[in-house]
Amino acid sequence: MSVDKMNFIVIDDSKLDCFIAEKIILNSGMCESVKVFQQASQALEHIQAVGTAQGTTVVFVDIQMPVMNGFEFVENFEKMPDGLKKNYHMYMLSSSINENDIARVKGYDSVRRFLNKPLTNDTIKAVLEEFNA
Amino acid sequence: MDTSKKIKILYIDDEPNNLVSFKASFRFDYNVFIANNTDEAIKRLEENPDISVILSDQRMPGMTGVEFFEEIRTEFPNPIRILITGYTDIESVISAINRGHVFRYIKKPWEEADVKSAIDEAHKFYITTNMLAVKNEELQKAYEELDKFAYSATHDMRGPILSVLGIIDLTKNAEEMGEIKEMVGMMENAMLKLDNYIQNLHDHYSIRRGELNITEIDFDNVMKDMSDLYDITSRVKNVRFEKSVQQNGKFRGDDISIKIIANNLLSNAFKYQRKDADDKFVSFSIISENNQAVIIVEDNGIGIPEKNLNDVFTMFFRGANDEIGSGFGLYNVKDALNKINGKIEVSSSEDIGSKFIVTIPSK
16 A cells, blocks of 8 residues: 655754755655754744644754754654654654664654765665555 | 972871971971871861871870871871881881872981982972873863864764755755755755854864964954954844954964954854844954953853853854854863963853953063
């Protein structure tokens, strides 16, 4: 069975990486909507505002960001109501090859898994297939 | 007489006569502190943490010299201990060495020359041990920094490379010329960012490893260098650049450190402007007089939130949501200032601006 188109949120302090992610997502042909944030706090506000009004949403969040990093974002997200949380599927991205970061990602219930940067056509295909089960 | 540079020693004995004669014999060579019981000795040590040698009589009422040394070992581990005794049974010598960590053993009645040589040797040992502790601490700091660096380097150096790889992947499917040009522009930005990071890194290590090269500083020349760098930025970004130099008398210092400091502060001042502000300005002033230079960089940009004021000088700390900060700039400033005994003060309010005041003594 194939799923409907999905919503995407990209959070990365690098404008360039946001641009790449947005393009890749649009190219996937599975995109209902895509929102890009360079500040994690704005993404949190967005999620709070949208609530459950939107269907399945895939969130790509960078780990190393100033002011609010990816982990802090996830921790704040996890405080939100369960009904809202089940709509969002988190993937954490990083360019660092740090074992501690990768291990830490596994500790968060709301995070599906860790992805290496950059986001490519192949990565997004693999991610979308996880929803095809 | 100047007693500040003399070796500080402490002598403990329950016999007041011994104390008096000891002080009389050695007061010209050392800065002598005396105590006639162990409580008083501990008080002297607390008041004078730089006492380097302690001499104690073994036979005292209440507590032996060895017991005293053993007791103070945890609280005052640094001073070197010398035991003085008239009774030389082997048992007390062994326990002195094993329990009291005694450096030397002096027999009563003492010879002045023996005591002096023991004190001098003990002091040498004290200096060496302390230097080792300082070096160890430095080494520890270097290790921690290396850890932090390795973590950040993979992110900050690999980041732009991975971005470019991502764009290359995208260009494979791009057909429109405009789109491709936009992507090339983005790749350029990524490479500039990487280059900037590497230059900061280079600055960091030239501050760290580099020897200071003290020359006479002409602050007009410093100003000219900074003008060359920032006059264009000022025009392009539409930020007023106010400059003033005032130099009365000679100033000697390390040219490279001073320029690294000025450059980083100015770079930040221009970088962290408020995009929508009307009258944007950066002011840069140098006043050099009375053997010190005061450099002030002020802007009316985004400012620094109060909670971050203590962190801005930390390596890899980034306080703003911009993507150009490397977390190196102010750390390098602080590092350079440490090397040339300078000071920095910062005052800042969010959305109003920041002011950095640097004070550097002339060499």
